[in-house]
Amino acid sequence: MTEKFYIERLTVIGVGLIGGSLIRALKRADCVGQVTGCGRTREALEPALELGVIDRAGDSVAAAVADADLVVLATPPSTSGELFAAMREALPEHTVITDVGSAKGSVIQAARDHLTAEQFSRFVPGHPVAGTEKSGVEASFADLFDAHRVILTPVNETDPAALAMVETLWQHAGAEVIRMPARQHDATLAATSHLPHMLAYALVDCLAGMGEHRDIFRYAAGGFADFTRIASSSPQMWHDICFANRDELLDVMARFQEQLTTLTAAIENDDRQTVVNMFERAKAARDRFSDLRAAGGTVVGSGDSSE
Amino acid sequence: MTEKFYIERLTVIGVGLIGGSLIRALKRADCVGQVTGCGRTREALEPALELGVIDRAGDSVAAAVADADLVVLATPPSTSGELFAAMREALPEHTVITDVGSAKGSVIQAARDHLTAEQFSRFVPGHPVAGTEKSGVEASFADLFDAHRVILTPVNETDPAALAMVETLWQHAGAEVIRMPARQHDATLAATSHLPHMLAYALVDCLAGMGEHRDIFRYAAGGFADFTRIASSSPQMWHDICFANRDELLDVMARFQEQLTTLTAAIENDDRQTVVNMFERAKAARDRFSDLRAAGGTVVGSGDSSE
Numbered sequence: 327m328t329e330k331f332y333i334e335r336l337t338v339i340g341v342g343l344i345g346g347s348l349i350r351a352l353k354r355a356d357c358v359g360q361v362t363g364c365g366r367t368r369e370a371l372e373p374a375l376e377l378g379v380i381d382r383a384g385d386s387v388a389a390a391v392a393d394a395d396l397v398v399l400a401t402p403p404s405t406s407g408e409l410f411a412a413m414r415e416a417l418p419e420h421t422v423i424t425d426v427g428s429a430k431g432s433v434i435q436a437a438r439d440h441l442t443a444e445q446f447s448r449f450v451p452g453h454p455v456a457g458t459e460k461s462g463v464e465a466s467f468a469d470l471f472d473a474h475r476v477i478l479t480p481v482n483e484t485d486p487a488a489l490a491m492v493e494t495l496w497q498h499a500g501a502e503v504i505r506m507p508a509r510q511h512d513a514t515l516a517a518t519s520h521l522p523h524m525l526a527y528a529l530v531d532c533l534a535g536m537g538e539h540r541d542i543f544r545y546a547a548g549g550f551a552d553f554t555r556i557a558s559s560s561p562q563m564w565h566d567i568c569f570a571n572r573d574e575l576l577d578v579m580a581r582f583q584e585q586l587t588t589l590t591a592a593i594e595n596d597d598r599q600t601v602v603n604m605f606e607r608a609k610a611a612r613d614r615f616s617d618l619r620a621a622g623g624t625v626v627g628s629g630d631s632s633e
Numbered sequence: 634m635t636e637k638f639y640i641e642r643l644t645v646i647g648v649g650l651i652g653g654s655l656i657r658a659l660k661r662a663d664c665v666g667q668v669t670g671c672g673r674t675r676e677a678l679e680p681a682l683e684l685g686v687i688d689r690a691g692d693s694v695a696a697a698v699a700d701a702d703l704v705v706l707a708t709p710p711s712t713s714g715e716l717f718a719a720m721r722e723a724l725p726e727h728t729v730i731t732d733v734g735s736a737k738g739s740v741i742q743a744a745r746d747h748l749t750a751e752q753f754s755r756f757v758p759g760h761p762v763a764g765t766e767k768s769g770v771e772a773s774f775a776d777l778f779d780a781h782r783v784i785l786t787p788v789n790e791t792d793p794a795a796l797a798m799v800e801t802l803w804q805h806a807g808a809e810v811i812r813m814p815a816r817q818h819d820a821t822l823a824a825t826s827h828l829p830h831m832l833a834y835a836l837v838d839c840l841a842g843m844g845e846h847r848d849i850f851r852y853a854a855g856g857f858a859d860f861t862r863i864a865s866s867s868p869q870m871w872h873d874i875c876f877a878n879r880d881e882l883l884d885v886m887a888r889f890q891e892q893l894t895t896l897t898a899a900i901e902n903d904d905r906q907t908v909v910n911m912f913e914r915a916k917a918a919r920d921r922f923s924d925l926r927a928a929g930g931t932v933v934g935s936g937d938s939s940e
Contacts, residue, residue: 455854457856475852475854510848514849517843517849518849518852519854519857522836522860522861524893525832525893526915527896527912527915528892528893528896528915529829529889529892530915530916530922531892531912531914531915532885532888533824534914534915534918535892535914536888541817541821542824543825543918543921543922545762545782545784545822545825547762547763547782549764549826549829549830549863550825550826550829550922551923552860553832553833553859553860553863554922555856555859555919556859556860557916557918557919558916558919561916562909565905565909565912568908569900569905575900576897576900576901579893579897579900580897581839581843582835583890583897585836585842586831586835586886586890586893587890589886590883590890593875593876593882593883593886596876598876601872601875601876602868602869604835605834605871605872607841608834608837608838608864608868609864609865609866609867611837611838611864612837612862612864612865614850615837615850615853615857615858618850618851619858
């Protein structure tokens with residue numbers, strides 16, 4: 327890195343909402359040179375080429391990373407293993423690698439399994455806590471990460487220079503960067519993002535299965551719209567996140583089901599005190615969360631879907 | 634009713650967000666004369682008097698309704714029985730009565746139990762599907778019902794003239810009025826409003842109980858904020874709605890728990906097809922709901938809390 331932060335050759339594998347928005351944000355900051363995209367197929371990259379988001383399309387993962395200074399994996403976490411394996415022989419010695427996956431433990435394990443120790447030290451696990459319920463490069467925009475958080479989860483082996491480079495990258499993309507252990511990240515996201523998505527999907531599917539659902543949805547209002555917005559997120563992506571963070575997610579789903587069983591029993595048994603106590607504790611916690619957001623203590627955004 | 638719709642004497646029992654907003658909306662439309670408020674205590678009505686929302690405060694339910702042309706109950710559903718009993722001896726012969734409760738079956742039963750048959754025929758059960766997570770007259774505003782739906786659930790005995798009056802009232806307040814049977818209303822609202830509130834309260838309380846919750850909430854983002862906004866709604870009011878619509882709510886809570894158990898088992902058993910199928914059905918249903926809203930087929934609003 328020179329004094330002015332600049333990446334001569336950037337390769338982004340998976341040019342969708344997140345990958346596309348990162349490229350746009352770096353171009354906005356004028357800190358990126360040639361951008362190579364890599365997708366499942368050549369056709370999948372056409373929109374990104376036509377929109378001018380990428381400059382060229384790599385014919386294979388190996389070809390796409392062959393002269394890269396930085397490689398960003400912006401694909402579902404489940405693809406990480408095969409992608410690391412495919413780039414292993416082709417990666418230049420200096421290349422830094424990062425990713426944007428919503429679950430970190432499984433991606434770190436895949437990197438450990440498929441990269442050389444040298445390469446693994448230059449892999450910086452990351453997660454931009456931003457998104458919308460839309461997907462695809464057409465939905466990408468340069469401001470997506472502004473005032474949002476990016477969580478980096480380096481391990482003991484992570485090279486400090488590589489970590490610093492990825493940190494600076496995200497700062498130039500408009501984000502606030504924080505670091506935490508991967509396990510803490512995965513538990514936190516399971517609770518505040520992955521579980522809510524499960525509940526939203528399960529609720530909408532439950533209602534849709536009630537037969538007269540056209541009418542049910544017809545009389546639903548704003549609260550329902552807010553509550554279920556995340557159920558419009560990509561099924562493929564969320565199915566992938568589910569299994570990438572499986573253990574943490576199952577843990578928090580079990581806790582939630584216990585809670586719901588307690589509430590149901592209280593309503594059945596006319597135990598009004600238990601019900602009102604639960605609602606009051608929840609309101610107090612939610613109001614504190616609002617205050618935290620208002621004070622800038624947490625990210626401001628809406629409809630984040632790859633949180 | 635004369636050609637110009639005008640209510641000489643309106644009495645509102647419970648001058649909070651909904652009651653206060655209805656009065657403001659009717660004043661905006663210049664179709665209301667003297668407004669009498671009634672509350673649990675005289676002090677509870679001071680803010681409404683100071684804000685000029687009501688013109689006078691009734692010293693008792695009986696006194697407040699004694700010269701009313703229309704009485705609006707805008708209190709929690711559980712209070713309906715005692716309020717109907719308190720007004721029974723004092724109601725003028727021509728007075729029309731309506732309410733704004735989120736559950737209709739239990740309120741209709743209370744009216745049947747505590748009013749005379751004559752009075753019961755002039756009771757028009759209603760529910761404005763609007764609100765915010767705030768409460769109290771200070772949060773009331775004239776536009777609350779604009780472009781929102783009000784559902785009226787008349788019974789066989791309901792006097793057509795009384796029904797027409799309440800319908801016109803809500804239209805002047807800016808709302809679109811629809812009619813449906815009370816049972817359909819209660820089942821629909823249990824699914825699209827009451828159940829989501831239970832899930833939001835249960836989720837936030839579950840997370841708050843996880844010890845490290847300050848940090849958990851710190852890293853939550855926009856999707857979580859939208860998903861949990863309704864958990865900031867009034868615990869007292871929602872505890873009341875819970876029990877007022879108990880049977881319908883328990884029915885849909887049981888369906889939801891089955892659904893969540895299916896999803897949990899699929900994640901545990903690595904049954905990816907079941908997971909992705911559920912997410913795809915949910916996304917399709919949620920996208921149809923979005924289209925319906927965009928086409929004006931349902932109400933437009935945000936954060937409705939007394940839906």
